[in-house]
Amino acid sequence: MNVNVNSLQARDVANILHPYTNAATHAKEGPLVITRGDGICVIDDDGNRYIEGLGGLFCASLGFSEQRLVDAAIRQMRELPFYHTFGGKSHEAGIELAERLIKLAPVPMSKVFFANSGSEANDTAIKLIWYYHNAIGKPEKKKIISRVRAYHGVTVATASLTGLPNNHRDFDLPIAGILHTDCPSFYRYGLPGETEEAFATRCADSLEQLILNEGPETIAAFFAEPLMASGGSIVPPATYYEKIQAVLQKYDVLLIADEVICGFGRLGAMFGSEIFGLKPDMISMAKQLSAAYMPISALMVSEKIYRAVVSESEKIGTFGHGFTYGGHPVPAAVALETLKIYEERDIVGHVQDVMPVFQQRLRAFASHPLVGEARGVGLIGALELVKDKQTRETFDPALGVAAYVGRRAQAHGVIIRALGDTVNLCPPLIITESEIEDLMARIKRALDDTWDWVKTQG
Structure with a gap:
């Protein structure tokens, strides 16, 4: 990590022990520092905007700017x-x-x-x-x-x-x-x-x-x-x-x-x-x-x-x-x-209205060469990644394929979470159909980037 010692990133590395984080990697790369939220998105300290595809940690149901x-x-x-x-x-x-x-x-x-x-x-x-x-x-x-x-x-x-x-x-x-x-x-x-x-x-x-x-x-x-x-x-x-x-x-x-x-x-x-x-x-x-x-x-x-x-x-x-x-x-x-x-606001009714689009777009990824199964209910789902779609063989964990998808998604303006061989999606419940389309288009770019990378790994 090559940043100013007085930056938020450097101060974080110097003082915070993060949950569910590879501490050695974090010490080298530092954190993504989020400074504010707007609807289903969060913004980092460089002004980059991200769709929060996991709703924070499966929790920010009303997004990040509900004044009430x-x-x-x-x-x-x-x-x-x-x-x-x-x-x-x-x-x-x-x-x-x-x-x-x-x-x-x-x-x-x-x-x-x-x-x-x-x-x-x-x-x-x-x-x-x-x-x-x-x-x-x-x-x-x-x-x-x-x-x-x-x-x-x-x-x-x-x-x-x-x-x-x-x-x-x-x-x-x-x-x-x-x-x-x-x-x-x-x-x-x-x-x-x-x-x-x-x-x-x-x-x-x-x-x-x-x-x-x-x-x-x-x-x-x-x-x-x-x-x-x-x-x-x-x-x-x-x-x-x-x-x-x-x-x-x-x-x-x-x-x-x-x-x-x-x-x-x-x-x-x-x-x-x-x-x-x-x-x-x-x-x-x-x-x-x-x-x-x-x-x-x-x-x-x-x-x-x-x-x-x-x-x-x-x-x-x-x-x-x-x-x-x-x-x-x-x-x-x-x-x-x-x-x-x-x-x-009948949030449950809204979920019922938009979840068919979410699930349809999610399940369309089942045809992607990396994806063994696309599954979910309502506004939550996951993509299980496999090395071989026929045998369902998993990737070597050391390769970190799901984590690579997560990094590429972040590069395309989406925050998701990779757990094991799966990529999890759980956006805020207030997400609209057009925002779902935007989210899934970015996920597709991340999957395509990862597939290109996997082919270089032998």
Whole structure:
């Protein structure tokens, strides 16, 4: 990196440890410094404009210049800039937000617990799973099942749930009591000649066998993103969740729906659980809850979970869990205003209107020589890159093909995210059809550049 030592880039390298970043590479190349936002775009410190093709991190649903959310934060800062919810304390913004979330829930829910991130919401769910089973007299029922390629967070417990190798390697994870079952990617894991229906049955049978091998009396819960976003926008077969939920019900296993990315319109419904017919006992949410303008998350719990909290906290004397900033009034006010905007502007309806264009343009990339599968639902999708389209052989990870696509996309004015062999797309929900066309044209140029480069690599 050859820049002025007083530049933002140099000061960043000197002082910040970045998440999900190759630290050695970053020290040489420095950061892309973003200075402002405008609609679905962000602008860097050199004035270059980028379509944010990942909506920040699957979260900036209303883009980067929604004045109503700024005003909501200012109003709340002036009135009550902070208060907590410990010891029975509360405030109006949190109360109104909880009321609205309960009304929006895809299945009946009893209470809302506030936190600050999706990781914290899912970590809270883990603790409640254990707390619940202690309360009902089943202390041995504590193991939790997630899936290969799932993403549920980065705390010690939630990173253990996450089924991605880089979240485990050299962190001494996963911890004991966290299990992983099959990823429902038919493209990647289906057998030759196998139908999607048969694949879904095999996934459910594999889950049941795992439960039987571990002992049903020890299995407490199953975590699921309706669509596995960070794992590569993996869309399960049509009957997958019907079969999975039958197994869970058979062995009295709780279902936790991780709606951190799928929630609030992303898939063309308020919650992804509605699209896939999930009937969870708890629902975690974050990201689009506040359109990412302020950090906030929530965990909705069913009545049976809440009743266990009541009985156990009465016995112990308190419910010994919570975060200083959980339910902070400023993020709560911003989230409340976000939900009002979703309703007033019919954001879900807008997604339903534009998602056919998004999915059509996305799936057209299936014919590109680099692309094995183009998949998605609503306004989220991914391109899985392959070395051989017939055999589905993947590229050598050391080549970094998906990362190269990401760099070329950035050169063409689009920010996307490469994860493994996939290129993920998840634009702001306010994107228009013409902006989708522009986005996809730039992605095509990035893919073409990458294909030319791959051919030189031998």
